[in-house]
Structure formats: structure tokens, C-alpha cells
Amino acid sequence: NAGVTQTPKFQVLKTGQSMTLQCAQDMNHNSMYWYRQDPGMGLRLIYYSASEGTTDKGEVPNGYNVSRLNKREFSLRLESAAPSQTSVYFCASSERTVTQPQHFGDGTRLSIL
Amino acid sequence: SQQGEEDPQALSIQEGENATMNCSYKTSINNLQWYRQNSGRGLVHLILIRSNEREKHSGRLRVTLDTSKKSSSLLITASRAADTASYFCSDGRGNPGGSYIPTFGRGTSLIVHP
Numbered sequence: 001n002a003g004v005t006q007t008p009k010f011q012v013l014k015t016g017q018s019m020t021l022q023c024a025q026d027m028n029h030n031s032m033y034w035y036r037q038d039p040g041m042g043l044r045l046i047y048y049s050a051s052e053g054t055t056d057k058g059e060v061p062n063g064y065n066v067s068r069l070n071k072r073e074f075s076l077r078l079e080s081a082a083p084s085q086t087s088v089y090f091c092a093s094s095e096r097t098v099t100q101p102q103h104f105g106d107g108t109r110l111s112i113l
Numbered sequence: 114s115q116q117g118e119e120d121p122q123a124l125s126i127q128e129g130e131n132a133t134m135n136c137s138y139k140t141s142i143n144n145l146q147w148y149r150q151n152s153g154r155g156l157v158h159l160i161l162i163r164s165n166e167r168e169k170h171s172g173r174l175r176v177t178l179d180t181s182k183k184s185s186s187l188l189i190t191a192s193r194a195a196d197t198a199s200y201f202c203s204d205g206r207g208n209p210g211g212s213y214i215p216t217f218g219r220g221t222s223l224i225v226h227p
Contacts, residue, residue: 004155035217042201042219043156059216090155101146102203102215104155 002026006091006105013081013112021076021108023091029103030096032074033058034066036087037107043090049074051096081112119202119221127226132189134221136202137182143204145178145185150199150220159187159200192225199223 007022025032030051035043035058045058049068063085065077074093078085088109092102120135136145144163148156162169162178162185169176175188189196199220 033215040219043217045214045216048214058214092156101158101161102148102156103158106153106155 004091004093004103004105006089006108008108009106010109011111013078013110015082015112017081017112019078019081019110021078021089021091021110022073023075023105024073025091025093025103026072027093027103028071029093030071031094032068033092033094033102034064034074034076035090035092036060036085037090038087046076046089083112086110086112119200119218121221122219123222123224125224125226126192128192128194130192130225132192132196132223132225134187134200134223136185136187136218138185138202138204139183140204142180145176146203146215147174147176147185147187148201148203148217150201152198156201189223192223194225194227197223197225 004025033048034046037043044060046060046064047058047066049055052071055066055068067075088107090104090107092104094100094102118137126132142164144161146161147159149159150156160171160174160176162176173190178185199222201217201220203215203217
């Protein structure tokens with residue numbers, strides 16, 4: 001089982017460029033999430049999708065948009081990248097119930113110059 | 114906002130020793146989970162403890178939950194060099210829509226010296 005797959009693994013952008021981070025899961029999970037991880041800040045939730053067809057803002061949504069393309073795929077888009085968005089981005093998925101753990105991808109390391 | 118907060122921020126021990134990490138949270142929870150993150154990798158789920166449970170074991174892991182103090186602890190017994198990683202707690206709060214919205218602390222960085 002692949003679990004949660006994120007692409008690309010690394011990316012360097014210039015300020016103002018746009019980019020879409022891709023995430024796919026093969027566990028038939030209903031819920032999917034995007035986090036960013038910065039040194040000393042832990043993981044912060046950007047957006048989540050409780051089920052196919054729904055998306056909601058998390059703690060730090062500004063500067064990002066998401067699309068739940070289907071049950072498997074959840075993408076994160078930076079429309080106009082800023083240096084403050086330099087971070088490691090993690091996608092995760094889980095069953096819909098509140099008692100299920102999350103499964104994480106290995107992250108996308110994004111640098112914005 | 115950050116819900117769970119781990120303590121200490123960093124822990125350095127010798128192989129064979131026990132490692133204890135603590136997590137505090139602010140609001141009522143449905144469950145609390147612990148995750149491990151190896152360098153350069155995503156988080157891996159270790160153990161989940163429900164709000165009506167007080168203690169749970171999984172192999173060398175022991176988790177306790179004290180809802181009156183809003184705190185949890187993770188004990189790793191007989192640590193190994195391979196346990197070197199960052200450890201995070203995450204609360205489990207359901208929202209009215211029935212989904213699971215977790216928040217994570219900043220983590221405890223554990224180094225186990227061979």
C-alpha cells in the first residue's frame with residue numbers, strides 16, 4: 001500500500017509564482033488535510049476536507065486554496081507565492097469518525113526566494 | 114491555535130533508559146493521540162487514548178491521560194537508538210459536521226545515544 005503520496009517532494013519558487021501541491025491517498029479515507037510545519041511551530045492546519053465535495057479553512061488558510069478533486073485527491077494551491085510560505089507541507093488523511101488516526105505523506109519541501 | 118503542548122522540548126538519554134514526555138491541552142477532548150516523526154519523514158501514528166481511558170499500552174509504549182489536569186504522558190521504556198525522533202501529541206475534537214479536526218503541539222525532540 002502506498003498510503004498517502006505527495007508530489008513533488010522538493011520545489012523552489014520565486015516570489016509571485018504559483019504552484020499546486022498534489023496529494024493522493026489509496027485508503028478510501030473520507031477526510032483529508034493539509035498542514036505546514038515550520039521550525040519551532042509544530043504542525044498547523046491550513047485546510048481540510050471532511051468528505052468529498054467539502055472543504056474548510058484551518059488555522060492558517062491565508063494565501064492558499066484547495067481542491068478536493070475526488071475522494072482520493074486533495075490539492076493545495078499557492079496563487080502568488082511569498083517567502084513566508086517557505087515551509088514543509090504535509091498532507092494527511094483519516095476516516096471520518098473522530099477516533100481514527102491520521103496517515104501522513106512524507107511532505108513537500110518548498111522554498112520561496 | 115495550538116492545543117496540545119509537549120514538554121520537554123528536547124530530551125537526551127542513553128540507550129536502555131526510559132523516556133517520558135508530557136502533553137498538556139486546554140479544552141475538552143474526545144481522544145488524544147501520539148505520533149512520531151523521524152527526520153525528513155511524515156508523522157506516524159503511535160497510540161490513541163480515549164477520554165474515558167486512563168492508561169494504554171502498546172509494546173514499549175505506555176500512555177496515560179488525566180482529564181482533570183488536561184494532560185497526558187508518553188513513556189517509552191528501554192529506549193533504543195532507533196527511537197530517536199520527534200514526538201507529537203494531538204487532540205481529537207469532533208466538529209458538528211462529524212469530522213475530526215486535530216491540532217498538534219510543537220513536539221518533543223528525543224535523542225537516544227547508543
